[in-house]
Amino acid sequence: MGRMNKLRLFGRTKDLESQIDLFLDKLSESTVMFRLGVRTYLKEGANGEFDVKLKAVNTLESEADGLRRIIEKELYTHTLIPDARGDVLGLIENLDHVMTLYEGALWAISIEKPDIPEEHKAGFKKLTNMVVQAAEALVLGARSFFRSPHAVGDYNHKVMVYEKEADKISTQLKRDIFDSDLELARKAHLRNFVEQIDNVADWAEDVADRLAIYAIKRTV
Amino acid sequence: MDPSVLIFLSSGLFLGWALGSNDAANVFGTAVGTRMVRWSTAAIICSIFVMLGAAVSGAGASHTLGKLGAITVLPGAFMTALAAAISVYLMTKSGLAVSTSQAIVGGIIGWNLFSNQPTDTKILTTIISTWFLCPVLSAIIAVILYKALHLYLRHADLHLVRTDAYLRMGLLVAGAFGAYALGANNIANVVGVFIPASPFSELQIGGFTLSSAQQLFIIGGLAIAVGVMTYSKGVMMTVGGSLGRISPVAAFIAVISHSIVLFAFASRGLEAWLLSMGLPTIPLVPVSSSQAVVGAVVGIAILQGAAGIRWRVLGNIVLGWIATPIMACAICFFGLFFLQNVFGQTVY
Numbered sequence: 276m277g278r279m280n281k282l283r284l285f286g287r288t289k290d291l292e293s294q295i296d297l298f299l300d301k302l303s304e305s306t307v308m309f310r311l312g313v314r315t316y317l318k319e320g321a322n323g324e325f326d327v328k329l330k331a332v333n334t335l336e337s338e339a340d341g342l343r344r345i346i347e348k349e350l351y352t353h354t355l356i357p358d359a360r361g362d363v364l365g366l367i368e369n370l371d372h373v374m375t376l377y378e379g380a381l382w383a384i385s386i387e388k389p390d391i392p393e394e395h396k397a398g399f400k401k402l403t404n405m406v407v408q409a410a411e412a413l414v415l416g417a418r419s420f421f422r423s424p425h426a427v428g429d430y431n432h433k434v435m436v437y438e439k440e441a442d443k444i445s446t447q448l449k450r451d452i453f454d455s456d457l458e459l460a461r462k463a464h465l466r467n468f469v470e471q472i473d474n475v476a477d478w479a480e481d482v483a484d485r486l487a488i489y490a491i492k493r494t495v
Numbered sequence: 496m497d498p499s500v501l502i503f504l505s506s507g508l509f510l511g512w513a514l515g516s517n518d519a520a521n522v523f524g525t526a527v528g529t530r531m532v533r534w535s536t537a538a539i540i541c542s543i544f545v546m547l548g549a550a551v552s553g554a555g556a557s558h559t560l561g562k563l564g565a566i567t568v569l570p571g572a573f574m575t576a577l578a579a580a581i582s583v584y585l586m587t588k589s590g591l592a593v594s595t596s597q598a599i600v601g602g603i604i605g606w607n608l609f610s611n612q613p614t615d616t617k618i619l620t621t622i623i624s625t626w627f628l629c630p631v632l633s634a635i636i637a638v639i640l641y642k643a644l645h646l647y648l649r650h651a652d653l654h655l656v657r658t659d660a661y662l663r664m665g666l667l668v669a670g671a672f673g674a675y676a677l678g679a680n681n682i683a684n685v686v687g688v689f690i691p692a693s694p695f696s697e698l699q700i701g702g703f704t705l706s707s708a709q710q711l712f713i714i715g716g717l718a719i720a721v722g723v724m725t726y727s728k729g730v731m732m733t734v735g736g737s738l739g740r741i742s743p744v745a746a747f748i749a750v751i752s753h754s755i756v757l758f759a760f761a762s763r764g765l766e767a768w769l770l771s772m773g774l775p776t777i778p779l780v781p782v783s784s785s786q787a788v789v790g791a792v793v794g795i796a797i798l799q800g801a802a803g804i805r806w807r808v809l810g811n812i813v814l815g816w817i818a819t820p821i822m823a824c825a826i827c828f829f830g831l832f833f834l835q836n837v838f839g840q841t842v843y
Contacts, residue, residue, distance in 0.1 A: 285657070287660075288656050288659075288660040291656045292654045292656050292657060295654075295656065354530050355656065355659055355660075356655060356656060356659040357529055357530040357531060357743075358529065358742060358743055359655060359659075363655070420655070421654050421655045421656070422652045422653070422654055422655075423649075423652045425649060493655070
């Protein structure tokens with residue numbers, strides 16, 4: 276492999292490019308799986324279909340971890356992109372954490388099996404959709420950082436909008452839960468899941484803020 | 496060959512070594528300093544291309560120096576090169592920007608004054624005007640190239656990793672061209688004064704004939720290469736810091752602009768082409784590699800709003816322009832006096 280790389284002009288570059296693209300693909304895919312997982316649970320509970328989605332997110336997360344390690348090793352061993360290396364590694368680690376949040380939320384659902392009343396299911400669904408949109412905009416922003424950093428701002432703006440909307444939805448959902456006649460322990464249990472899902476959007480916003488700085492550094 | 500010849504040539508070789516250890520940093524310093532290119536790769540490419548440039552295109556600028564003062568005896572040439580080398584050493588030690596080109600011109604004028612030879616003011620004016628022209632031209636070229644490259648990178652949507660790989664390749668190619676241009680332009684400083692008094696005769700190797708001047712160019716090129724190999728690493732590592740933080744794109748543009756300017760002031764081919772097109776020619780004069788690269792960096796800094804320019808450093812450079820030739824002239828004049836009256840050597 277190493278020798279083949281030397282023979283191919285820019286072989287190592289092409290490999291690294293596709294590893295970064297692949298990492299972002301994994302994140303994008305896990306976003307879809309996370310959304311489907313929550314929807315399945317809301318519709319049918321923790322059945323076999325839900326387990327398939329959970330397993331898919333687990334697999335994608337560990338594959339992305341492997342890619343992150345390869346990318347890190349490649350960047351440091353061959354002193355590639357010396358001026359942006361720290362930013363790229365920071366970005367990839369922060370994006371990797373998004374998948375950890377998906378995994379954590381789905382595992383919690385699988386273990387704790389929260390009993391969500393019918394009247395709050397729409398709120399959970401809306402929240403999940405908004406959170407997922409924020410994460411998808413973040414992935415597009417990250418892709419854009421690598422190829423056209425001047426366009427990162429447009430995607431970041433979307434992340435901010437979706438995060439704000441997700442905040443509004445989660446606040447309303449928590450208000451509805453605590454205004455209902457449920458037992459306090461159940462209310463607290465449900466609030467925990469609202470916050471766990473909403474955390475993804477909050478994290479996406481934090482990463483987008485850092486991405487904005489990385490992009491400015493690249494365009495100067 | 497008389498062994499004293501080697502002693503007399505030693506000052507030129509010392510100057511060549513100093514040039515190699517300092518000016519290689521102008522060609523590869525930013526690339527090595529930003530860790531885009533390994534020092535060992537840079538040193539090998541630099542050494543090869545400096546020698547090539549010296550042997551193939553070194554004659555043009557040397558010819559102009561010869562016209563400023565034709566030093567016909569070896570001891571005179573020895574002291575001229577030594578005066579230049581001492582000036583370069585002292586100026587470097589005191590942290591002032593230094594140019595071997597300005598030092599050697601000062602040395603030649605010192606020899607002219609000592610030997611009562613008239614200094615061709617027309618040639619001198621041409622040489623001094625190029626010292627101003629060189630950084631300005633380099634800045635203009637850098638601004639144009641930087642704008643063009645910036646525009647291209649914005650619309651090409653290249654992956655960050657690919658941009659990095661292309662820049663690495665670009666820095667190597669620009670560095671090779673820069674080393675060639677450095678050899679072609681600055682070999683005149685190292686051995687130019689020895690040409691009229693050259694101790695070598697024509698050498699036949701296979702089908703090739705090496706003139707005495709070409710043999711001097713190769714020896715001078717070797718001295719520069721030894722300087723690159725033995726002493727340039729530290730200078731290369733620090734050059735990025737002294738010029739302020741510089742991005743790899745700016746580093747590439749600085750090197751390519753520096754190389755174009757040095758090549759333009761050394762190329763007989765370009766001169767002939769400009770003549771054939773009926774355009775004004777560029778004088779073939781040894782110019783300062785450091786000032787070319789500083790000119791380019793300042794040009795890029797001005798384009799970005801002039802915030803990054805260290806005006807004190809620029810002030811030092813201007814001070815160096817004035818102090819170096821005067822110092823070399825004085826050292827040469829007094830050195831010749833000692834060489835003639837204490838050591839009994841014929842110096843003109």
